[in-house]
Amino acid sequence: MEEVLAIVAIFIALPWIILHYITKWKTSATITTDDEALLEELYSLAKRLDERMDTVERLVAADNPDFKSPRLIHDREIDNEKLRELDRLLAEKKGAHQ
Structure with a gap:
């Protein structure tokens, strides 16, 4: 169960957080x-x-x-x-x- 959570965190949650803040940064920079x-x-x-x-x-x-x-x-x-x-x-x- 812990391995599944780690995989979800690495491959789904982490990229989502990174892309979310990149989008926020680009929209606020204009x-x-x-x-x-x-x-x-x-x-x-x-x-x-x-x-x-x-x-x-x-x-x-x-x-x-x-x-x-x-x-x-x-x-x-x-x-x-x-x-x-x-x-x-x-x-x-x-x-x-x-």
Whole structure:
């Protein structure tokens, strides 16, 4: 009787458990459309906030010539590369959905 239980456990229960969790892992690893919409909204909000910070820093620098921005240099090419890549990916994704 114990041998039968061991065989059932090895050949039925163990693969079932493994396949069950592989399926759970694959379904939870995907991003939903709600998540994509939230990410796009957060991205646009971050861009707007960055533009506002640039404006505030320009105004402060105009009033105080000794002001040194602790942030990244405005419109420095190396800083904008990742943003351009994100913009390109978003445009491709929107083109694919249409």
